[in-house]
Amino acid sequence: MSEVTYFHDIQVGQRFPLTIKRLGINGEGIGYYKRTIVFVTGALPEEVIVAEVTAIAPKFVNAKIHTIRQKSTQRVEPRDADYYGHVGGIELEHLSYPGQLAFKVDVIRQSLEKFKPRGYQGYDLRPTIGMADPHGYRNKAQFQVREIDGHVAAGLYHEHSHQLVDLKTFSTQRPATMHVIRYVTNLLEELAVPIYNEEQNSGIVKTLVVRESFSTGHLQLTFVTNSRKLPHKREILSRLQTDLPQVTSVMQNLNQNHTSLIWGDETFNLAGDNYITETLAGLTFKLSAQAFFQLNPAQTIKLYALVRDALQLAPHESVVDAYCGVGTIGLSLADTASEVRGMDIIPAAIADAQENAALNQITNAKYEVGKAEELLPQWLKDGFEPDALVVDPPRLGLDQALLNAILDSRPQKFVYISCNPSTLARDLVKLSDVYSVDYIQSIDMFPQTARVEAVVRLEKKNIYR
Numbered sequence: 001m002s003e004v005t006y007f008h009d010i011q012v013g014q015r016f017p018l019t020i021k022r023l024g025i026n027g028e029g030i031g032y033y034k035r036t037i038v039f040v041t042g043a044l045p046e047e048v049i050v051a052e053v054t055a056i057a058p059k060f061v062n063a064k065i066h067t068i069r070q071k072s073t074q075r076v077e078p079r080d081a082d083y084y085g086h087v088g089g090i091e092l093e094h095l096s097y098p099g100q101l102a103f104k105v106d107v108i109r110q111s112l113e114k115f116k117p118r119g120y121q122g123y124d125l126r127p128t129i130g131m132a133d134p135h136g137y138r139n140k141a142q143f144q145v146r147e148i149d150g151h152v153a154a155g156l157y158h159e160h161s162h163q164l165v166d167l168k169t170f171s172t173q174r175p176a177t178m179h180v181i182r183y184v185t186n187l188l189e190e191l192a193v194p195i196y197n198e199e200q201n202s203g204i205v206k207t208l209v210v211r212e213s214f215s216t217g218h219l220q221l222t223f224v225t226n227s228r229k230l231p232h233k234r235e236i237l238s239r240l241q242t243d244l245p246q247v248t249s250v251m252q253n254l255n256q257n258h259t260s261l262i263w264g265d266e267t268f269n270l271a272g273d274n275y276i277t278e279t280l281a282g283l284t285f286k287l288s289a290q291a292f293f294q295l296n297p298a299q300t301i302k303l304y305a306l307v308r309d310a311l312q313l314a315p316h317e318s319v320v321d322a323y324c325g326v327g328t329i330g331l332s333l334a335d336t337a338s339e340v341r342g343m344d345i346i347p348a349a350i351a352d353a354q355e356n357a358a359l360n361q362i363t364n365a366k367y368e369v370g371k372a373e374e375l376l377p378q379w380l381k382d383g384f385e386p387d388a389l390v391v392d393p394p395r396l397g398l399d400q401a402l403l404n405a406i407l408d409s410r411p412q413k414f415v416y417i418s419c420n421p422s423t424l425a426r427d428l429v430k431l432s433d434v435y436s437v438d439y440i441q442s443i444d445m446f447p448q449t450a451r452v453e454a455v456v457r458l459e460k461k462n463i464y465r
């Protein structure tokens with residue numbers, strides 16, 4: 001972002017009245033000042049505000065709210081009032097939950113209108129599936145630990161900085177994860193365990209990671225440290241055993257790198273098990289400290305049911321789970337399919353997928369390390385023609401080579417799970433040559449954030465049958 005003024009009549013610090021027209025993809029309010037697009041953090045549609053310009057870029061202006069002249073009826077008091085606007089993960093806390101759910105459909109609509117895939121005006125955009133209680137859902141807390149004013153603090157960085165915000169409460173976290181974090185933070189202070197100092201690269205405890213199993217209530221606690229030695233280890237473990245018996249796995253990860261990467265290469269056990277076990281959609285998963293796992297288990301169950309429903313696999317049909325992570329989607333389909341094949345670029349994720357298959361006695365699922373855009377064409381060349389395809393790509397969307405492979409092979413059944421409406425709409429431009437969009441079902445995996453997740457059911461057009 002440049003501080004240079006590109007618009008001869010707009011300056012940083014300038015204030016002007018602004019009517020907010022809609023919310024943008026990151027949840028910011030959007031208005032127009034002299035035909036220039038203005039993004040205003042925290043402003044809501046239909047509000048009339050006085051905006052104060054904070055930055056100017058060639059094609060847009062960023063601003064903050066100076067005053068609100070006319071408030072939206074959808075505006076609510078953020079639950080995390082002390083932290084709202086300072087840390088990420090709660091950027092829509094000022095918007096009512098029905099308003100958030102409506103926003104998540106609207107963002108998809110805006111993306112479709114921008115990219116205009118074939119027939120987009122007729123797409124069945126279904127209302128977002130929300131949570132009965134859109135708080136206390138995150139099963140994992142990964143909080144930095146630092147000393148602030150002589151006290152041990154644990155939390156997230158101030159947005160766009162490395163200044164830590166000590167989160168005493170955080171309403172999107174499952175309460176047990178916060179309880180463990182605060183207990184350990186206080187214990188580290190009481191025992192005067194040296195806390196990491198980023199500037200000097202000194203001290204020992206860098207990060208606390210706590211993950212809770214939704215199904216068992218057990219928790220895993222990992223200390224990420226700058227040295228192998230964890231001072232007062234015995235006392236810490238004994239206190240945890242007495243006061244937090246639900247913590248069944250205590251691990252230590254050694255990370256002596258002076259970088260922003262959370263994890264070092266070595267993880268070892270301090271007490272209890274190496275894993276916690278999670279059961280989801282009838283499947284059991286062993287979660288090691290670093291294993292990727294969905295962060296909102298209650299909604300994940302609904303997401304997998306949506307995929308199953310959209311595919312309606314017959315027992316003789318094979319399915320590819322592209323971008324499979326630890327294999328959860330494909331494994332949840334395995335009992336309805338003849339064969340599941342999945343791929344991911346992360347070797348540790350594939351190792352977990354294979355282990356998860358074995359743990360659940362699933363013998364018809366195979367996983368390979370590699371890029372979807374390379375492996376799918378390879379499998380097709382080798383004569384494997386899947387009946388169904390599920391793609392769950394990262395925010396970048398589908399690679400061109402993968403799109404070409406899909407358009408060439410045209411699997412009969414196709415579900416696209418997207419976490420970015422913009423790349424989804426872009427990819428649909430190509431895909432809609434061969435597939436029609438049956439429906440787009442958004443599901444709220446991250447309440448209070450602007451993140452959007454959607455399940456798209458595509459149907460091969462008749463001419464290709």
Ligand SMILES: C[S@@+](CC[C@H](N)C(=O)[O-])C[C@H]1O[C@@H](n2cnc3c(N)ncnc32)[C@H](O)[C@@H]1O
Nearest residue numbers: 323324325343344345346370371372392393394
């Ligand atoms: C949105 S996550 C999907 C997670 C998984 N489907 C689940 O439900 O847990 C995207 C995954 O794509 C993987 N990935 C990124 N680029 C890839 C590529 N080119 N080919 C295959 N996998 C890729 C990432 O490692 C990540 O696990």
